[in-house]
Amino acid sequence: MTHTTRVILCVAAGIAAWFVFIRIATMSPVDDTAPGTPPTTTSVYYSSCKEARDAGAAPLIRGFPGYRDALDRDQDGIACTN
Numbered sequence: 520m521t522h523t524t525r526v527i528l529c530v531a532a533g534i535a536a537w538f539v540f541i542r543i544a545t546m547s548p549v550d551d552t553a554p555g556t557p558p559t560t561t562s563v564y565y566s567s568c569k570e571a572r573d574a575g576a577a578p579l580i581r582g583f584p585g586y587r588d589a590l591d592r593d594q595d596g597i598a599c600t601n
Contacts, residue, residue: 543580543597562584563576563585564585564587565579565585565599568598568599568601571585571599572599577598577599577600578598578600579591579597579598579599580596581596581597581598586598
C-alpha cells in the first residue's frame with residue numbers, strides 16, 4: 520500500500536467519523552407515546568461518569584435521560600465518553 524493510499528484512507532475514515540459524530544450529536548429522543556397521552560418523566564441522575572458507566576448508560580447524549588452539563592467536560596453534547 521502506498522503512502523498516498525494510506526493518507527486517502529485516513530482522511531476518508533476521519534470524514535466518516537465526523538458524520539457519525541454529527542448524527543449522534545443531533546439526535547433527539549423519540550416520542551413514541553400515543554397522541555394525547557400525558558408525558559411521563561423518567562428522571563435518571565448519575566453523580567459521576569463512573570456511576571453512569573457502571574450502570575451501562577455511558578456515553579450520555581444531550582436530551583436523553585441522565586445527561587447533565589456537569590458530566591460533559593468538553594460541552595459537545597456527549598457526556599462520559601472517556
